[in-house]
Amino acid sequence: MNIYFVRHGQTDENNNRYYYGKLDVCLNEKGLSQAKRAAAFLNRVKFDEVYVSERKRAVETADIILGHNFKKINIDKRIDEMDFGKFEGKSYEQIKKLYPEQWGKWCSDWKNESPPGGESYIEFYSRIRGFMEDILKLNRKNILIVTHGGVIRSAYCYILNDNLDFFWKFASKNGDITLVKYEYDNLYIDSITHVDV
Structure with missing residues (x-):
């Protein structure tokens, strides 16, 4: 299986x-260009199944990649980005100034603490793990998943023996394409391609 x-x-x-995770925003001009490059890179792959986050930015990206060639897209809220609560739509500097105590707690225990009104990384990761477990049950050749940086980095943690400490060991840039293979009960990262050079 190719994911x-x-x-x-x-x-x-x-x-x-x-x-930002829950904020529902659109692609900018550069984002549209990145989605078109991803589409060109993937244009020869015949997808058997497609999963997309609920967020507009992911749906727009998927629409550009697929054109009108795919009938059924599975919108799955489990692959929405992490909910940052009151931190949404603010920069690092703004959050430190507006919520110094909550920011400090979150930084000292990023797995278990949650931003005010948001979700903890453990909560976030549990839905990504459930999603990945369901994907591995499918009998498909090529699956497309259009989602967010935090989701992809969490998928890497799942692949690397369910080790959450790997979350900070990978980047995930806008438009990046990661090919994950599942063969002989072995799940591994085959390649990571940056479309924006």
Whole structure:
């Protein structure tokens, strides 16, 4: 099985380095260009199944990649980005200034603490793990998953023996394409391609 993860194209919030997960925003011009490059890279792959986050930026990216060639897209909220609660739409500097105590707790225990009104990484990861377990039960050749950087990095943690400490050991850039293979009960990262050079 070939599992293709694509991170959505850039948004203005990415460009401004804001924390955002639940905010539903569209791709900017650069993001549209990244999605078109991902589409060109993947144009020869025949997908048997497609899963997309609920967020507009992911849906837009998937629409560009697939064109009108795919009938059924599975919108799955389990692969929405992490909910940052009151930290949403704010920069690192703004959060430190507005929520110094909560920011400090979150930084000292990023797995278990959650931003005010948001979700903890453990909560977030549990839905990604459940999603991955369901994907591995499918009998498909090529699966496309269009989602977010935090989701993809969490999928890497799942692949690397369910070790959450790997979350900070990988980047996931806008438009990146990761090919994960599942063969003989072995799950591994085959390649990571940056479409934006």
